[in-house]
Amino acid sequence: MPPIKVKSVQGAPAAPRQHKADAKAAAQPQAKPRALTRIQREKQDVILEAALEVFSMHGFRGATIDQIAEVAGMSKPNLLYYFPRKEEIHRRLMAALLETWLAPLQEMNADGDPFPEIRSYIRRKLEMARDFPRESRLFANEMLQGAPRIIEMIEVDLKNLVDEKAKVLLGWMDQGKLARTDPYHLIFSIWAMTQHYADFDVQVRAVLGPGRGGEGRFEDAARYLESLFLHGLTPRTNTKGS
Amino acid sequence: MPPIKVKSVQGAPAAPRQHKADAKAAAQPQAKPRALTRIQREKQDVILEAALEVFSMHGFRGATIDQIAEVAGMSKPNLLYYFPRKEEIHRRLMAALLETWLAPLQEMNADGDPFPEIRSYIRRKLEMARDFPRESRLFANEMLQGAPRIIEMIEVDLKNLVDEKAKVLLGWMDQGKLARTDPYHLIFSIWAMTQHYADFDVQVRAVLGPGRGGEGRFEDAARYLESLFLHGLTPRTNTKGS
DNA sequence: CTAACATTTTTCCAACTGGTCAAAATTCCG
DNA sequence: CGGAATTTTGACCAGTTGGAAAAATGTTAG
Known part of the structure; x- marks a missing residue:
């Protein structure tokens, strides 16, 4: 059974919370999503990888954001900057x-x-x-x-x-x-x-x-x-x- | 495939917390376990049944005592009277x-x-x-x-x-x-x-x-x-x- | 270099968690 | 019945949880 190549678990992008960018310049009909930066892509991957580790062992409810953040090597609020809620990580x-x-x-x-x-x-x-x-x-x-x-x-x-x-x-x-x-x-x-x-x-x-x-x-x-x-x-x- | 009879999940007894019975009459070398009462047997069964329901869906960490207590139809402290800790229920x-x-x-x-x-x-x-x-x-x-x-x-x-x-x-x-x-x-x-x-x-x-x-x-x-x-x-x- | 933006950290919070405790209510048994 | 033991409740607690806000720090295009 030779090694196989299957892309690791990673889905479509979902830009990080656009801060309070909606408050100012409300002129724009749609807020332009603004392509992901390098850091965003990298960190999201790190988070998803860590979340995979934790969710797969403890299930959705048994997993905690703190734990995922720790495995991902970042602080909880920092993680929440990339994925506004736990469910979102799981969905991805x-x-x-x-x-x-x-x-x-x-x-x-x-x-x-x-x-x-x-x-x-x-x-x-x-x-x-x-x-x-x-x-x-x-x-x-x-x-x-x-x-x-x-x-x-x-x-x-x-x-x-x-x-x-x-x-x-x-x-x-x-x-x-x-x-x-x-x-x-x-x-x-x-x-x-x-x-x-x-x-x-x-x-x-x-x-x-x-x-x-x-x-x-x-x-x-x-x-x-x-x-x-x-x-x-x-x-x-x-x-x-x- | 005819119906089969297998005993439902229920193990050996484990007497409820003997309250502070250890404080008084410390003369006894071993505290006599004192056989289970009817209520104890019944309630423990109810709790184990409820715990089975909850643990089997959410895993150990994802299950909460409150939830088990609710399914069992009793208050959390009441449940904890029969099983002093969550792990004990799971072990049984x-x-x-x-x-x-x-x-x-x-x-x-x-x-x-x-x-x-x-x-x-x-x-x-x-x-x-x-x-x-x-x-x-x-x-x-x-x-x-x-x-x-x-x-x-x-x-x-x-x-x-x-x-x-x-x-x-x-x-x-x-x-x-x-x-x-x-x-x-x-x-x-x-x-x-x-x-x-x-x-x-x-x-x-x-x-x-x-x-x-x-x-x-x-x-x-x-x-x-x-x-x-x-x-x-x-x-x-x-x-x-x- | 610097303003605008992206990222990170610190602080905080309300709800929930497992669990304790004493008092009250109930059951048991002679 | 009445007292002892058992069972139930309500109040409480410290630690954890998911998450918000804002200030502080980086990064980068012009």
């Missing part, structure tokens, strides 16, 4: 996350063959669990709370995407290229297993122990999942494959 | 939870045949996801935070149990009754998929939509998982099984 994080999160599924291609496609989808998701565990936990935290801040995106964007890919899977089944099962639960199972290695990482490492819980665990997981999805657990005596 | 919840959580795996029997055993393990876990989603989320929340309060139980009790069951699986593989794969990741995959239906329930329901997201979703999941674990996704033209 979630918006960027969702894009990143859906990308692997989008890549699943109807013109390809099911097994290579599913195999590489699993690989990509597993790489994300390995390389972006905090993003994974941020997502999981939001889900555990009932997804209050992203429910409509789940119900619309995600649902549409899954519906579309479920049709692709059904198409493959009709062509006899894939066992006939529930395409939705098929997708869920891939999500579940790959998320697991990020979200329950402590447990995975503790159970595997120091010997097998090292970096190799993702390779082992990938191999296991491939064989599970390919043949299940039924023993095959004629083991002649590569 | 976790202790009871772990027992309940490990039970299904313990039941997996080396003398049985692998497929019926694995099949019913999956069923039991899925039933727990359906019937005790809050317990599942409580567990997930603790994991997401790095399991600070139960790490040693994970590293000892859980690890031992899994090591033992991994040997059972390996035994089956040696007998040619089960495909040769990684037994640890096999167990992880069952955990992952079944937890998913409790922890990511919002997502599952939203994606399945009102039509298929109803009660039947657990039956569908059970059927899908059975066929996945049995044969994987490879199409079988000679569909002659029952």
Whole structure:
């Protein structure tokens, strides 16, 4: 599983509070947003990075602005200069996350063959669990709370995407290229297993122990999942494959 | 999947703060714990139930005593009469939870045949996801935070149990009754998929939509998982099984 | 260099947090 | 019933929380 390049969690700009710039020169019909400065871009990134760290561990309510500010290496009021409220930070994080999160599924291609496609989808998701565990936990935290801040995106964007890919899977089944099962639960199972290695990482490492819980665990997981999805657990005596 | 009976989350007693009973009659070498009264048992149950609700949604730090007290229908000081601190409530919840959580795996029997055993393990876990989603989320929340309060139980009790069951699986593989794969990741995959239906329930329901997201979703999941674990996704033209 | 703007710090606040305490209300039991 | 023990309440507290205001300091284009 070679290194992959996925942009870290970072979304569209949101200029810092325009101070009391609205009081003076009210002549302008719209306050011109005035492109972000270098410092703004940098600091916002630092803050989002710190917020990812904290939110992903403690959830929205369990995270405090002070803590995020400390991790970001700045004072709380300074942080609040860039993001006027806690919710705003979280929103930015979630918006960027969702894009990143859906990308692997989008890549699943109807013109390809099911097994290579599913195999590489699993690989990509597993790489994300390995390389972006905090993003994974941020997502999981939001889900555990009932997804209050992203429910409509789940119900619309995600649902549409899954519906579309479920049709692709059904198409493959009709062509006899894939066992006939529930395409939705098929997708869920891939999500579940790959998320697991990020979200329950402590447990995975503790159970595997120091010997097998090292970096190799993702390779082992990938191999296991491939064989599970390919043949299940039924023993095959004629083991002649590569 | 018929209804199952698993005791709700409730652990060993922990007598309420003995007031300032220690000041008077210091003659006694050990203060006799004095069995719990009816009210104590009842109220503690009510509190634990409320705490389960709140902790499972917001995690330890995100939950507040006031909120738990409100859900439990009592005042905060009254709640604190039964559990002197927040951590105590959480501990009780976790202790009871772990027992309940490990039970299904313990039941997996080396003398049985692998497929019926694995099949019913999956069923039991899925039933727990359906019937005790809050317990599942409580567990997930603790994991997401790095399991600070139960790490040693994970590293000892859980690890031992899994090591033992991994040997059972390996035994089956040696007998040619089960495909040769990684037994640890096999167990992880069952955990992952079944937890998913409790922890990511919002997502599952939203994606399945009102039509298929109803009660039947657990039956569908059970059927899908059975066929996945049995044969994987490879199409079988000679569909002659029952 | 300097005015205009961007950034940072200091100070402050009201609401909320986990938790205490004594007094009042209730329950229990002989 | 009556007294002892248990349970509940209301007032309170120190520390934390999200956030506001304004003053102080940097930065940069003209």
